[in-house]
Amino acid sequence: MTNNHPIGIFDSGIGGTSIWKAIHALLPNEKTIYLADSKNAPYGQKSKQEIIDLSKKNVDFLLNQNCKLVVVACNTATTNAISELRATYPIPFIGIEPAIKPAALNSKTQTIGILATQGTLNSDLFHKTAEMFQHTKIMEQVGHGLVQLIEAGDLNSPEMTQLLHSYLEPMIAANIDYLVLGCSHYPYLIPQIKKILPEHIQIIDSGEAVARQTRNILQEKVGLATLEAPKPIFYTNTNPHVLQSIIGQEYTVEEKEF
Template identity: 70%
Template sequence: MSSTNPIGLFDSGVGGTSIWKEIHQLLPHENTIYLADSKNAPYGKRPKQEIIDLSCKNVDFLLEQNCKIIVVACNTATTNAIKELRAKYDVPFIGIEPAIKPAAHLSETQTIGILATQGTLNSELFNRQVESYQTTKIIEQVGHGLVELIEAGQIESEEMTALLKSYLQPMIDTNIDYLVLGCSHYPYLIPAIKKIIPEHVKIIDSGEAVARQTKAVLEKNNLLNNTTAKGSQIFYANSDPAVLKGILGFSENVFEKEF
């Protein structure tokens, strides 16, 4: 495996680009291939085995592109499928999980909120993580409909604002001081969320931590691209890539492809 081979990332849609942006910022010389399985978004409503099957299909595609490491840029796929992926494939995997640990450690009210998909909140991996923080009150909220609106390009819509208010106000009422975003789509909602939550409530997502972990695993496996050339960035979507282009802010190297 060559160090110049690309980093592969996949998500159930455009949300994982929030993870890609953090990795690209930290590792600008790395080549990347991003796969948006928008046709099957959101994964959060799907049964565990279906999430595993879709994740395997995505990994197969990325390995066909000679990716040297796979970033599962989706909380639901990580919490439901990463164990099976690591057992099946001989390639390093990076997963993402809701950042409960920093929120719990930093919380002064000992009450934190988690906004995530049903698939993530129901997963065994997530519930094991929650059980390790017995002294922290964790308010869980399923973000029904949020991913669908993001995938439809409706981030600033009245419907989005109404949904966010209905999900966030009960958390605010319980005196949370940290809000954990447990879906890679949700960082795109931070501007809208900040208009709703009090200033003292801090928002935490996993993007920077995932980027640092990706670098560490590349270094450990002698796969870090040490060239000085700017890396190539390729994006694939299996449905209309217009929203993906809008989220990224550019259209070059963004392709629609069946997979």
């Protein structure tokens, strides 16, 4: 089954490019269109209805670009809006949610940490997943301020370092052996996080799992691209400088109102 239409990917900003990179690496022939709704970031502090409305706005834009499948590269949008998106639109959606399961199943200390947005940690989907692992202590920490600093390009600022220490040190003291990154922005903080965590604590994010699921759905339901893909397209509704610095100068970022 062949389908050369693009894959659409959206996030509340630049964080979902961590998911895009994994998809692009696994499926280099697929054309991708990435939508950074940075003007409305972060989603994690908004109401469920606001998150649903913003997600629909993004999907409408991507469907106008003839996307065959949409990856919701935002934990908050997945946990709050994906069921509504699936009920509204005829195309498949791939979501991203915190990788609690592999962390809980592999934890030797029966204690894991999760760093995520308020919107993700408050969601029904997160609570349902967490309830499956009642023998594991899950230390939840809202990453207040992290998305805003990443969106501003301040990944290595003293303020970022201070916030990460305040969020991670209680988890280290509680003897976690896995840290789950529950926001697609957070993989860009892994170098700083590794400086704080002891070596035995493993960091898990969802990028590769989402890429594999995307490939599976394309193979089973939608169709893979057979033509050599044109360069990915990146849209943002704010200053494109930070997004450009994250993805590299070889790609074009277009500032567009949506």
